[in-house]
Amino acid sequence: xxxxxxxxxxxxxxxxxxxxxxxxxxxxxxxxxxxxxxxxxxxxxxxxxxxxxxxxxxxxxxxxxxxxxxxxxxxxxxxxxxxxxxxxxxxxxxxxxxxxxxxxxxxxxxxxxxxxxxxxxxxxxxxxxxxxxxxxxxxxxxxxxxxxxxxxxxxxxxxxxxxxxxxxxxxxxxxxxxxxxxxxxxxxxxxxxxxxxxxxxxxxxxxxxxxxxxxxxxxxxxxxxxxxxxxxxxxxxxxxxxxxxxxxxxxxxxxxxxxxxxxxxxxxxxxxxxxxxxxxxxxxxxxxxxxxxxxxxxxxxxxxxxxxxxxxxxxxxxxxxxxxxxxxxxxxxxxxxxxxxxxxxxxxxxxxxxxxxxxxxxxxxxxxxxxxxxxxxxxxxxxxxxxxxxxxxxxx
Amino acid sequence: xxxxxxxxxxxxxxxxxxxxxxxxxxxxxxxxxxxxxxxxxxxxxxxxxxxxxxxxxxxxxxxxxxxxxxxxxxxxxxxxxxxxxxxxxxxxxxxxxxxxxxxxxxxxxxxxxxxxxxxxxxxxxxxxxxxxxxxxxxxxxxxxxxxxxxxxxxxxxxxxxxxxxxxxxxxxxxxxxxxxxxxxxxxxxxxxxxxxxxxxxxxxxxxxxxxxxxxxxxxxxxxxxxxxxxxxxxxxxxxxxxxxxxxxxxxxxxxxxxxxxxxxxxxxxxxxxxxxxxxxxxxxxxxxxxxxxxxxxxxxxxxxxxxxxxxxxxxxxxxxxxxxxxxxxxxxxxxxxxxxxxxxxxxxxxxxxxxxxxxxxxxxxxxxxxxxxxxxxxxxxxxxxxxxxxxxxxxxxxxxxxxxxxxxxxxxxxxxxxxxxxxxxxxxxxxxxxxxxxxxxxxxxxxxxxxxxxxxxxxxxxxxxxxxxx
Numbered sequence: 001x002x003x004x005x006x007x008x009x010x011x012x013x014x015x016x017x018x019x020x021x022x023x024x025x026x027x028x029x030x031x032x033x034x035x036x037x038x039x040x041x042x043x044x045x046x047x048x049x050x051x052x053x054x055x056x057x058x059x060x061x062x063x064x065x066x067x068x069x070x071x072x073x074x075x076x077x078x079x080x081x082x083x084x085x086x087x088x089x090x091x092x093x094x095x096x097x098x099x100x101x102x103x104x105x106x107x108x109x110x111x112x113x114x115x116x117x118x119x120x121x122x123x124x125x126x127x128x129x130x131x132x133x134x135x136x137x138x139x140x141x142x143x144x145x146x147x148x149x150x151x152x153x154x155x156x157x158x159x160x161x162x163x164x165x166x167x168x169x170x171x172x173x174x175x176x177x178x179x180x181x182x183x184x185x186x187x188x189x190x191x192x193x194x195x196x197x198x199x200x201x202x203x204x205x206x207x208x209x210x211x212x213x214x215x216x217x218x219x220x221x222x223x224x225x226x227x228x229x230x231x232x233x234x235x236x237x238x239x240x241x242x243x244x245x246x247x248x249x250x251x252x253x254x255x256x257x258x259x260x261x262x263x264x265x266x267x268x269x270x271x272x273x274x275x276x277x278x279x280x281x282x283x284x285x286x287x288x289x290x291x292x293x294x295x296x297x298x299x300x301x302x303x304x305x306x307x308x309x310x311x312x313x314x315x316x317x318x319x320x321x322x323x324x325x326x327x328x329x330x331x332x333x334x335x336x337x338x339x340x341x342x343x344x345x346x347x348x349x350x351x352x353x354x355x356x357x358x359x360x361x362x363x364x365x366x367x368x369x370x371x372x373x374x375x376x377x378x379x380x381x382x383x384x385x386x387x388x389x390x391x392x393x394x395x396x
Numbered sequence: 397x398x399x400x401x402x403x404x405x406x407x408x409x410x411x412x413x414x415x416x417x418x419x420x421x422x423x424x425x426x427x428x429x430x431x432x433x434x435x436x437x438x439x440x441x442x443x444x445x446x447x448x449x450x451x452x453x454x455x456x457x458x459x460x461x462x463x464x465x466x467x468x469x470x471x472x473x474x475x476x477x478x479x480x481x482x483x484x485x486x487x488x489x490x491x492x493x494x495x496x497x498x499x500x501x502x503x504x505x506x507x508x509x510x511x512x513x514x515x516x517x518x519x520x521x522x523x524x525x526x527x528x529x530x531x532x533x534x535x536x537x538x539x540x541x542x543x544x545x546x547x548x549x550x551x552x553x554x555x556x557x558x559x560x561x562x563x564x565x566x567x568x569x570x571x572x573x574x575x576x577x578x579x580x581x582x583x584x585x586x587x588x589x590x591x592x593x594x595x596x597x598x599x600x601x602x603x604x605x606x607x608x609x610x611x612x613x614x615x616x617x618x619x620x621x622x623x624x625x626x627x628x629x630x631x632x633x634x635x636x637x638x639x640x641x642x643x644x645x646x647x648x649x650x651x652x653x654x655x656x657x658x659x660x661x662x663x664x665x666x667x668x669x670x671x672x673x674x675x676x677x678x679x680x681x682x683x684x685x686x687x688x689x690x691x692x693x694x695x696x697x698x699x700x701x702x703x704x705x706x707x708x709x710x711x712x713x714x715x716x717x718x719x720x721x722x723x724x725x726x727x728x729x730x731x732x733x734x735x736x737x738x739x740x741x742x743x744x745x746x747x748x749x750x751x752x753x754x755x756x757x758x759x760x761x762x763x764x765x766x767x768x769x770x771x772x773x774x775x776x777x778x779x780x781x782x783x784x785x786x787x788x789x790x791x792x793x794x795x796x797x798x799x800x801x802x803x804x805x806x807x808x809x810x811x812x813x814x815x816x817x818x819x820x821x822x823x824x825x826x827x828x829x830x831x832x833x834x835x836x837x838x839x840x841x842x843x844x845x846x847x848x849x850x851x852x853x854x855x856x857x858x859x860x861x862x863x864x865x866x
Contacts, residue, residue, distance in 0.1 A: 119732055121802060133743020135736065136751050136848065136858045138824035142800075146812045149798035157796070157837050206799040206809070253814070255766045255774040257822040261796050261814065 004277035009095035009241040010231035011223050011394070013042020016354045019219035019341045020188040027059050027113040028069035030220035035070055035109060038222040043234055044105065046070065049224070051097055052077045052107040055090035056346035059111060066109060081346075083381025084293060085246060085390035086110060087221060088349030092244045092390070094225050104230055110351070111220040112344030121145070121216055122345070138254060139383060145205035145213055145296065147383040152207050152298040154261040159313045163207060169316045170297035171198035174211045174339060176325050177294060181336025183326075183367040188217040189340040212297040217342025221350035223357075237361045242374070243280070243393035245273030253385025262313075266389035267306035267380060275308075278393040280374075283308040284330060287393075288372035289359055291352035293380040294337040303378060304332070307391070326367060334359060334367050345381070349390060352377035356394045399509050400687070401553035402516070403545035403696050405446025406661040407438050408648055408705035410829035410865065411712050419715030422535045424622075426649035428712070429524045429539040431721035431806035432828055432846040435462040436472055437857065438541035438654075439522035440479035440845040444789070446518065446543035448699040452480060455545075456514035457487040459505055461497035461521040461653045463570075465490060466847075466855050475857065476520055478752040479845040481786060487514070495568075495618070495679030497521065497653040498542070503683060505546040506555055516547040523652030526722050528576040536621045538649020542657035552692035553664060553673070555685060559601040562681040563593045568620075590620060590678055595631055597682035598674065605686065609633045613671035613689075616641040616663050618656040618678045647706050653679075662702040667693055704866030710831060721806055733804040738851040749784070754843060754859045756821060757782035765821035785821075787843065788859060792817045794839045799832055815841055815861055825861040840864045 015037025017030050025033075031054075039046060054066040054077060063077025082089040087110025094106035114122070122144055135141070156166040175195055181187040193211060201210035231238035247269040253259045271283070280286045292307065294300035301319070304310040309330055310318045318324065324332040335341065335355040338348060356375030358364045377392040414425030429438060439460055447455075458480075460473035473488035491497040491504070498521030505517035522541035527533035567585035570577045579585065594617060602608070609615075615634050619625030622645040629640045641663045644655075651658055656677040663673065671689040676682060712718055719725040749755040749769065756767030762776040765785045772779050792815040803810035811827035827835075828846055841861040848858040 117734075119734060133740030134747050134751055134856065135739055136747070136856065141803075141826065141848075142812050142824060143802050145802060146798045146800040146810075149800070150796045150812065150814055153798055153837070154796035203799075203801055203809075205801060205812075208798075250774070252774065254822070254824055255770070257795075257816040257820060259822075 005095060005099055005244050006242050006277050006279070007228055007240050008099035009225050010228045010238040011225055011241070011357055012231050012234040012238050013038045013044065013224040014222065014354045014357050015041055016186055016221040016351055017219060018186045019217045019344065019351070021115050022218040023115065025218065027056070027065070027111050030113070030218065031066065031109060031111050032069050034111070034220035034222045035107070038224055042224045044224065046072065048105050049075065049107045050103040050105050051075060051094070052109065053080055053090035053093045054078070055080045055086035055108070055110040055349070056112055057081050057083065057086055058117070059113060059346065083388045084295065084343070084345055085349055085379040085381050085388045086346040087351070088353070088377065088379050088390040088392055089246060091223055091225070091350055091353060091392070092246065094223070095241050095244060098225050098227050105224060105226050107222065107224055108350065109220065109222040110347040110349060112346040113218050114216055114344050115218050139386065142383065143205065145208055148296040148298055149205035149208045151261045151302060151384060155298060155302065156207065158260070158262045161316065167199045167207060168195065169319050170212050170301065171195045172319050173294070173297045173300050174198045177333050177337045177339035180326060180334055180367060181340025183365070184335040184340060185365070187336045187340040188215050188342045189336070208296055208298065214295050214338035215340060215342030217344050219341065219344035219347040219351065221347045221354050223350055223353060239357050239360050240395050241392070242395045243274035243276070243278035243391070245270040245277070245391040247273065247389055249382070249385045249387045251385050253383070259385055261384060263302060263306050264380060264384065264387060264389070266387040267303060267378065267391070270389040270391040271307050274391040274393050280393065287330060287374050287376050289331045289334055289356065289369055290376040290378065291335070291337065291355050292332055292378040294333055294339050295343060295380070299380060300332070300337070303380070307376070307378060326369070331369055334364065334369065349377065349379045352379070353392060353394065360394065360396050397548050398551045398554045399506060399548050400546065400551040400555045401544050401664070402547040402550055403446050403450055403552070404661045404664050404701070405442050405444070405448065405543040405699060406658055406702045406705060407441035407445060407541040408702060409433060409438070409539050410708065410710055412709050413715065413718060414711050416711040417715060418713060424535070424646045426538040427540055427647070428718055430829060432848070432860070433524065433539070434466050434847055435464045435522040435524050436466055436475050436479070437845050437847055438524065438539065439476045439520035439543070442522065442541035442543035443476060443480040443518055443520045445700055446545055447480065449696070450545060452482045455482050455486055455516050455518045457489070457505070457508060457517040458482055459489045459491055459501035459517060459519045461491040461501040461519065462523050463493060463495065463497060463653050464524050465492055475752065478748055479857070481753050481788065482518070495653055496677050496681065496683060498657045499677035499683035502544065502546070502657070502685070503558060503560060506558065509546055509548050515549070516545060519544050519546065521654040521657045523654045525577065525652045526575070529719065529724055533577065536645065536650050538651050540648055540651040540658055541654050542661045544657065550692050552690055552696055554688045554690055556688055557601060557605065558683065558685045559597055559604070560681065560683045561593070561597050563589070564680065565589055586624065590624060591628065591631065594628065594676055594678045594682050597684045598632060598676050601684040601686060602674065609639070611672065612639065612674050614641055614663050614667070615639055615674040616656065616659045617676040619643055620650060658702060664693065665697065665701045665703055669693060700866045708865040729804055730808060731802050733802070736849045736851050739854055739856045741854070751858055754786065754788035756785045756787050758785035765817070765819065767821055767823045787817060787821065787823070788845070790817045790819055790843070791864065792841050792861060794835070794837055794841060795822065796837060797827070797835055811835065813841070813861060825859070827862060828860045829862040834863070
């Protein structure tokens with residue numbers, strides 16, 4: 001019987017650059033800055049790194065994109081892509097490697113240089129990674145805001161929310177995240193917004209408006225992991241990995257006429273795997289904070305329900321009650337989330353882990369929560385029915 | 397053995413320029429194809445309309461007639477063939493370059509059936525000519541398609557005889573590389589061309605059968621413009637009110653190679669057994685046909701034809717929208733988006749069934765239909781136990797939808813839907829020919845063959861959904 005990852009890997013250092021429209025920095029520049037901050041945080045030398053994983057979706061190919069800028073010489077490095085879960089999956093591979101005892105110290109890096117493409121938002125598709133020669137595929141012709149707007153339309157319909165009620169609920173989520181972003185120095189966006197601003201913003205993909213969409217940014221984040229028995233040599237406040245769940249959809253949204261578009265089974269199943277590993281039975285009570293995938297406000301609302309924080313269709317009640325604010329029962333996206341950091345795809349998963357790491361260590365500055373012990377990260381990448389979802393549980 | 401028309405069909409685009417269109421000056425209305433339509437897509441719609449109740453497997457040949465085939469070198473009819481889900485063991489031909497292409501194809505179809513090389517020939521005439529902005533032609537032209545099934549069994553309209561003549565002159569022409577049609581002086585081309593040649597051909601045919609105008613129930617003939625149509629009726633001695641088929645100038649416009657055949661379809665929708673019909677077309681010569689309507693006509697009247705399509709329409713709010721759709725104005729997109737990638741002909745060929753026939757698979761074990769085609773069943777996981785399943789003829793209902801303001805489309809916002817098919821299965825689908833104010837979950841839709849985009853001269857066709865028409 002497999003034992004799972006609980007307490008078999010520990011984070012001893014992390015680094016994160018300021019996310020934003022980093023016109024003056026190449027992907028390599030961002031990687032160097034994030035990784036050297038990580039070395040310093042962990043108190044190790046570059047030569048101590050035995051193996052590495054680099055996660056990027058739109059960046060270069062091969063592990064050499066880490067070896068070349070960092071001058072990591074002749075060590076095993078893999079490049080990894082798994083949509084919005086890319087950074088978390090790089091982290092997961094590094095954790096498994098140290099837990100297996102193959103290496104003592106491993107590096108996981110996530111990076112994305114989005115703003116060089118010249119397009120607002122992501123390019124329409126992940127087509128460059130697939131062999132879809134006729135390009136007649138929803139992954140190509142349906143943009144990201146539209147993919148999630150399909151869920152919003154159906155969610156409003158199924159749970160009887162009027163357009164106004166639905167928009168107001170989503171706006172509250174964005175207002176909350178924008179507030180948290182003002183307390184987060186490394187976030188891209190640092191400004192409060194009002195409910196009316198969010199509700200009345202220009203439409204992007206109906207019913208989602210501008211403030212229902214996350215920012216678009218460049219960024220890089222890194223983590224160094226080791227086994228817990230070795231971690232104590234580096235620091236006392238290392239952070240333990242409690243659970244790592246990843247699942248992939250098999251096109252159910254597209255093929256199965258009863259797929260509902262009001263919940264995402266990838267999240268439910270990835271959370272189940274992670275909760276099982278971590279021994280979590282009542283997520284709402286046992287989890288102290290969460291960084292969830294808020295590419296769009298509707299995604300965050302559905303995540304509350306799929307992760308077991310709210311019951312199905314009742315996310316609105318918890319939003320209205322302030323459950324997920326910094327002062328609430330279960331603060332979500334305490335650093336401002338994708339909403340304020342933007343979504344440099346490969347970097348986002350590790351950026352979420354970075355927030356949990358800081359909060360659990362008590363280093364989260366103005367947004368520090370009171371004595372959190374268990375944190376969750378969640379990434380949802382791709383399109384309904386074809387998501388990769390990653391759920392990570394971290395603890396002290 | 398009687399030979400003739402065994403079925404008919406037509407297609408009129410959803411959009412119109414007319415009163416209410418800002419910047420449109422004509423008192424008449426005309427049908428204009430959407431930005432995602434062309435002669436091939438309209439021909440697919442007309443042939444599907446024509447084959448209503450007729451199995452595609454029975455068709456032996458497909459002739460496509462158009463002066464605006466999207467490909468100048470490469471068969472266009474083969475695309476119509478797969479769009480209409482005809483078998484591949486058929487003879488496909490393109491008839492082009494002439495306003496008479498539609499009746500050229502009709503003549504060839506009759507000869508093929510008469511000669512015994514085919515039992516059923518499907519013809520489709522379709523045109524989307526782009527008139528020069530603010531030209532006389534812009535006021536009288538329109539877009540549309542017609543289709544006829546020619547056969548030797550259960551003939552609804554028997555072809556009694558036909559007469560064709562050739563006539564070399566330059567009246568209207570478009571040379572290779574020309575964008576717009578050029579014309580010589582109106583008086584010359586009417587006096588020496590249309591008003592002279594068409595009556596000659598008609599006289600030859602009716603004189604041969606010792607017929608006079610009063611012996612004919614209905615006469616249907618091509619005309620370049622409304623005034624010329626009335627003039628021709630007078631010249632031929634037919635009663636404009638009772639005998640002459642309405643030329644559709646006030647509702648559709650002159651649809652080029654499809655025009656005469658569309659008028660014929662409109663006439664057949666009203667025809668009764670025993671009617672004798674004279675049908676004539678013009679273009680560097682003339683074709684004239686003598687038809688007799690049989691009892692079988694009643695059996696094929698249940699289809700959506702010109703009449704139903706005319707009632708299902710939307711007036712464009714402004715001329716600019718039309719000009720953008722035709723590429724006459726290169727309007728900046730709402731946001732900068734990446735260019736479409738050029739499709740791979742190897743992948744296109746591999747995916748003809750999926751993309752152009754819109755075939756999915758139905759699991760033989762659990763019976764669930766799925767699109768796109770699968771090898772492992774999404775429900776029961778059976779491997780390679782499927783039969784082909786045609787989705788293009790299935791109606792569906794909107795499960796959810798959005799209006800995407802970022803998507804690259806000439807008809808923003810791009811409506812993206814998830815639709816559930818009657819009989820099972822679903823797909824993501826872009827919606828076309830829609831009114832964004834009338835979208836709702838549960839709305840009934842049907843599938844329509846459209847041009848997705850063009851890149852490096854490759855037209856990438858695909859199916860979209862649209863609100864059910866007519």
